Amino acid sequence: MKNLSRIEVFGYMFLIITFVNSLYFGFTDASLFNEHYAQEDGLVENETALMLLLVSVLSVYHLIKLWKFKKPLWKVGTLIFAILFFFAAGEEISWGQRIFGVESSEFFLQNNAQGETNLHNMVVGDTKINKLIFSQILMIVMVLYLVFVPVLYRKVRAIKNLADTFAVPIVEWRHTIAFIVCTILVSIIPADRKWEVYELAFGIIFFLIFLNPLNRHIFQKNDAAEQ
Template sequence: MEKIIKIVVYVLLTASFLGATSFYYTDEFYHSLVAEDGIFENITALVLLSISVLFLIRYIKEHKTRGRWWKVLNILIVVGAFFGFGEEISWGQRIFSIQSGEFFAANNIQQETNLHNLEVGGVNINKLIFSQGLVIIFGFYFVLAQLLYRKWDKFQALIDNFGVQLPKIKQSVVMLLATGLVLMVPDKRIWELWEAMFVTILLWVFIEPWNSDEKILKS
């Protein structure tokens, strides 16, 4: 299973990088990739669902031998990844042709039933939480977490108690390259593609972390 997921990860990342560069030589094809309900938005949703399922399986297998904070983090990831999956597909709204309620019709930028496109009181929820907030958190995660783990005993103990998977250097480099590539494309829809790369790299970290004892798939 691990080998299969790695192959899928490598294929998705390669396709994502090629998809981003397609902006410069095949505009129509590029926009089909990053369109609403396009291939990369669906990839993001499916990868998030996969993460949720894999962490649920991990929890079922290991929770009896793990501590309280490990359980808390794993449940949060199961719920959080599933929430992200639901948000990406607007909780099945377009699949089942469900009309948005009055609140979402009035306050959602795309008139969809999801939270990440809400704009309340002039505040864009997606920009505030799902963009700026996550950039800070995962910027720290990919750039500094492993270094602090090596140098700071208290941080190491915290990571071990929660069972956090830390990225390898190669994974952090790929994440930085992906972000740099996306920043070079002058089109706001490119972030749909970045989201697909981001969650795919996270899945890669989860199955092949630097601290190998915390990998979610064990032989």
């Protein structure tokens, strides 16, 4: 494993501090954890939005820096990630609705589980979009991406070429280990809003993945893979 950059060290320290605080508050004061630490628009949720936004900004940086050196499909993939993580950051804080004191429209008041201006809390019939897509489906996708794709990338040439062509960062095993450890730690926290911490962990880990992935050559001017 290559030496970690200072930013990566800071990222892992942030992840560790997050879980030290979460475990302490979660076990000693569930009320404080739920109503302040991990509340709506609280510290954890805002940190999650910030980490997702940083991934988007990093993707835009790569796009601008390497525009002249990369092929169209690489640009498409990088742009998609920039938009995707920007959208996720906006959704996390309901697009700044409470920050700027903006009232929800009648549509969101009637169709959003929390009456907020976002899509992930929408309710269709009796189904909560957040539970179906952002919890169940997304978790399956994350497990595939963080556990199985790294193996396929190393073993299957077609998967490797596809990922590199569309600028899909492939996780290092340290990222996978961090994901597994975070999953175990979150599962033992007794506080109800512990999954907000899980979302923050995802945000931090994804920033670390995009910062220095296994196929780090996709973010270099020379496209040749490292031997």
